[in-house]
Structure formats: structure tokens, C-alpha cells
Amino acid sequence: MITRSPSVLQSQESTHPDVTPLALQSAWQAQLSQAIRDPGELCRRLGLDGGWLPGAERGHSLFEVRVPEAFLSRMRPGDPQDPLLRQVLPLAAEGEVVRGYVSDPLAEADHTPGRGLIHKYAGRVLLIASPACAVNCRYCFRRHFPYGENTPSRTQWEDSLEYLRDDVSITEAILSGGDPLAASDRQLAWLAERLAAIPHLKRLRLHTRLPVVIPDRVDDALLHWLSTTRLQKVVVLHINHANEIDDAVAAACERLKGAGVTLLNQSVLLRGVNDSVETLANLSERLFEAGVLPYYLHVLDPVAGAAHFDVTDEEARELIAGLRGQLPGFLMPRLVREIPGEASKTPL
Numbered sequence: 001m002i003t004r005s006p007s008v009l010q011s012q013e014s015t016h017p018d019v020t021p022l023a024l025q026s027a028w029q030a031q032l033s034q035a036i037r038d039p040g041e042l043c044r045r046l047g048l049d050g051g052w053l054p055g056a057e058r059g060h061s062l063f064e065v066r067v068p069e070a071f072l073s074r075m076r077p078g079d080p081q082d083p084l085l086r087q088v089l090p091l092a093a094e095g096e097v098v099r100g101y102v103s104d105p106l107a108e109a110d111h112t113p114g115r116g117l118i119h120k121y122a123g124r125v126l127l128i129a130s131p132a133c134a135v136n137c138r139y140c141f142r143r144h145f146p147y148g149e150n151t152p153s154r155t156q157w158e159d160s161l162e163y164l165r166d167d168v169s170i171t172e173a174i175l176s177g178g179d180p181l182a183a184s185d186r187q188l189a190w191l192a193e194r195l196a197a198i199p200h201l202k203r204l205r206l207h208t209r210l211p212v213v214i215p216d217r218v219d220d221a222l223l224h225w226l227s228t229t230r231l232q233k234v235v236v237l238h239i240n241h242a243n244e245i246d247d248a249v250a251a252a253c254e255r256l257k258g259a260g261v262t263l264l265n266q267s268v269l270l271r272g273v274n275d276s277v278e279t280l281a282n283l284s285e286r287l288f289e290a291g292v293l294p295y296y297l298h299v300l301d302p303v304a305g306a307a308h309f310d311v312t313d314e315e316a317r318e319l320i321a322g323l324r325g326q327l328p329g330f331l332m333p334r335l336v337r338e339i340p341g342e343a344s345k346t347p348l
């Protein structure tokens with residue numbers, strides 16, 4: 001079973017200065033620690049009949065279930081086709097071997113110059129800031145990622161920073177994971193301060209789902225270090241369906257914008273979740289209402305265990321054509337695929 005334990009982070013963090021009031025940290029961390037981790041409880045809480053449980057247990061044995069309460073509360077009880085539930089409900093199909101679906105679909109192992117460091121594209125470097133996620137998405141292309149081998153110690157963080165200092169062509173640091181916001185603000189503030197001290201760095205980008213699944217993550221401690229760094233801030237949220245954006249998520253987006261953050265969204269095109277023109281149009285509209293610009297619509301990365309989410313390229317192109325007929329250009333996400341070895345994402 002794949003386990004991403006927040007405790008890994010906590011042991012790392014103990015070496016960093018405490019700049020965040022503990023009481024503010026604990027609200028979202030408590031929600032994180034209380035997330036549903038048992039497939040039986042997930043089925044029971046949503047009123048699914050017992051027929052779903054064996055499959056859920058089989059999928060869970062391959063990649064553990066994790067669903068925070070705040071995300072669960074937006075699902076329709078008794079509906080196994082709920083688009084939010086489908087993203088997190090383990091299924092027996094995850095155990096099927098499907099040709100072309102592999103453990104490292106983006107060949108990230110070939111672009112790892114140091115522990116917790118991925119350098120694929122010119123000008124930007126990705127740092128694995130946390131091995132943990134607040135939610136385990138069944139289609140995640142990193143569901144088999146060797147987080148244990150890529151969780152840097154403090155010394156290794158210094159090596160990563162040295163790598164960025166030595167390459168003046170790098171202008172953007174991307175915090176990823178797991179979910180970078182699963183790390184404490186104490187650790188993130190420490191990292192942001194050191195990144196800001198690298199003169200050629202212009203931007204700090206975070207790819208996160210935490211403000212969506214636990215909106216309380218956007219608290220004063222987070223906003224403090226975000227609003228005080230000299231770096232330009234971009235937060236790329238990961239939202240696949242309009243139902244994910246309730247009032248609390250919209251308020252979290254508002255707080256991020258107030259801290260000077262540019263908000264973008266990337267989605268994954270998923271069978272049974274958002275594979276209709278109407279659903280994608282609603283998502284773009286709802287994102288914009290919340291102050292977030294649609295950025296990318298990714299086709300599924302062929303990761304082992306996620307083949308049942310696949311939407312063909314032909315269908316994807318038809319969906320985009322239909323969407324173009326409904327939305328203004330600035331609400332159109334770019335349909336892309338990530339191909340290992342390419343210099344950028346590839347438009348379809």
C-alpha cells in the first residue's frame with residue numbers, strides 16, 4: 001500500500017524555526033489528521049451499498065484512501081456516480097494491468113538531479129516540498145512516486161537551493177509534492193525566504209489541491225509568508241468539477257488574491273467526472289466567479305491503476321471544440337498532454 005504520512009513532514013520540520021502560531025496551524029492540520037482513511041467508512045458515510053466495499057478495499061490496498069471531511073461534505077450521499085466521489089473512491093479496476101499504463105508515466109526519474117528536485121523544463125525547477133497529500137486522487141500520475149527516496153533532509157534542501165543558486169537560467173521555483181501546502185508554514189516560510197534570497201529567481205509557483213479540499217488551509221500564517229516574500233506568487237489549483245467550489249473555497253481564493261497571488265487552475269479530463277461540454281463550461285464559469293483563471297486541461301497521464309478514467313484524444317478534441325462554442329477565449333483551458341522528454345506541455 002502507498003502511504004504518504006504527514007508524520008514524515010513533522011519530523012523534517014523540527015529543524016526549522018517556528019514562525020507560525022501553533023493554534024493557527026492546528027485547525028487545518030487537525031482536519032488533515034482526521035481525514036477518512038478507511039474505505040468502509042467512506043462507503044458508509046456516503047450511504048453506498050455493500051457491493052462497493054470489496055472493490056474499494058482492493059483499490060485501497062494499492063493506493064490508500066484519503067478524503068478530508070470538507071471535501072466529503074460536497075458529495076451527494078447515496079450517489080456512487082457523484083463526480084467528486086469518483087475522484088477518490090478506490091475501485092477494483094485499479095488492479096487491472098492495462099498495456100501502456102506504467103508506474104512513472106512522465107519518466108520523472110530521468111529528470112531528478114537531486115533528492116526532491118525535478119528539472120524537466122528550461123527556466124523552472126520543481127521541488128518536492130512535501131510527500132503528503134490531503135486527498136488521494138485515484139488518477140494521480142504520482143500514485144507510485146517514490147516519495148521515500150525524494151523527501152529531502154535539511155542538508156539536502158541546502159543542496160537543492162545550491163542547485164538553484166548555481167543556475168542563473170532558473171527564474172521560477174515550483175513547489176509541488178504530494179501537496180506543498182501539506183508542509184507547515186514554518187517550513188514553507190523558511191524555504192520561501194531562502195528562495196527569495198536567490199537574485200535570479202523571479203517567481204514562486206505552488207501546485208496545490210489543499211485550498212480546495214481543506215479551505216481552512218488558507219489561514220493567516222500562510223497568508224503572512226506569501227504576502228511578505230519579494231517573489232511573484234502563482235498558485236495553480238487543481239479543480240476538476242464545479243461542485244468542488246463551495247463558498248468556503250471561494251473565500252479561500254479571495255484570501256489568496258488578497259495576498260497578491262495570481263490564481264490559475266489545472267484540471268484533468270476524467271471519464272465520468274468532467275467529460276461533457278456542459279460540465280467543463282460550468283467549471284470554467286465557476287472558477288472565474290471565484291477569481292481563478294482556467295489554465296490547463298490535461299489528458300490523463302497513463303499511470304497504472306487509472307485506465308478507467310481515460311478519455312480518448314478524439315473525444316477530448318470534440319469536447320474542446322464544443323467548449324469553444326460556448327465560452328469566451330479567456331475561459332478556455334488549454335488542452336495538453338505531457339510527453340516525457342518534450343521541452344514543454346504538448347497541445348492537442
Ligand code: SF4
Binds near residue numbers: 134137177178179
Ligand atoms: S492532490 Fe495532487 S499530488 Fe496529491 S493525489 Fe491528488 S493529484 Fe496527486
